[in-house]
Amino acid sequence: MKIFDISKFTEDELLQIYNSLNSWQWNELLGEKPKNWDSMKRWHNSIIGRLFLKSKRDIISPINRQIRDEVGLNKILKWHWINNLGKTKEEYETWISNEMANNHLRF
Numbered sequence: 746m747k748i749f750d751i752s753k754f755t756e757d758e759l760l761q762i763y764n765s766l767n768s769w770q771w772n773e774l775l776g777e778k779p780k781n782w783d784s785m786k787r788w789h790n791s792i793i794g795r796l797f798l799k800s801k802r803d804i805i806s807p808i809n810r811q812i813r814d815e816v817g818l819n820k821i822l823k824w825h826w827i828n829n830l831g832k833t834k835e836e837y838e839t840w841i842s843n844e845m846a847n848n849h850l851r852f
């Protein structure tokens with residue numbers, strides 16, 4: 746079930762959005778922040794909180810799940826390695842090959 750319409754975004758925009766949300770930051774490409782976003786808790790530990798109060802995780806998780814389903818984990822990880830970690834494509838390819846060879850990661 747799609748919660749948020751991501752069809753209007755390019756792949757690179759989706760990767761930027763995923764990265765922002767994964768860091769608990771609202772991305773301006775998504776439009777206006779949800780009400781009370783800045784004061785909203787990241788998640789709720791109590792059952793009462795989880796049942797009755799909205800958290801950032803409640804909003805982020807479905808959007809990032811959609812993005813992950815659309816672009817795939819490999820592209821998300823590659824984008825992170827190049828843009829956040831400052832690594833090269835070759836360094837990413839070496840790392841991902843090692844992770845997959847050692848059964849630490851599967852796609």
